Amino acid sequence: MAFTGATGRRGSGGRSGEGARRRARGGTVLRSVEQRRVPGTQADPRVAELHSAVxxxxxxLAAHPGEFRDRGVAEExxxxxxxxxxxxxxxIPRLRRSLLLIAGAIGSVSALRQGxxxxxxxxxxxxRSPRG
Structure with missing residues (x-):
């Protein structure tokens, strides 16, 4: 799959050796979330970034040893x-609602702040979430 970046050039993304190996296995390599889909492709880099962040x-969270009251809410x-x-x-509204619940549940845990x-x-x- 080819993606265009801010420069408008087409490319497969990633380093040449790594990208070639992933493409040979059928994987998609994205260099940047800023890249846009080329018409006819299925992957959305925003969804890929969301998946990675989650x-x-x-x-x-699984590796964090401490227990806190709303851990189950964050996990759900x-x-x-x-x-x-x-x-x-x-x-989008559901994404934002989940983000607020997660931030409320684990936002005070400094070890998880970056995540x-x-x-x-x-x-x-x-x-932005569409208003209705």
């Missing part, structure tokens, strides 16, 4: 976000 935060919402990312077309920030940045890639 996965990282889930791993960080991260599972919901993972499902939306896997489906490929997340609902929450990365998740917020990934959700922000989808733009």
């Amino acid at each position: 996965s990282r935060l889930r791993r960080q 919402e991260l599972a919901e976000l993972a499902g939306m990312a896997a489906a490929g077309d997340p609902d 929450v920030r990365e998740l917020r940045e990934a959700v922000d890639l989808f733009g």
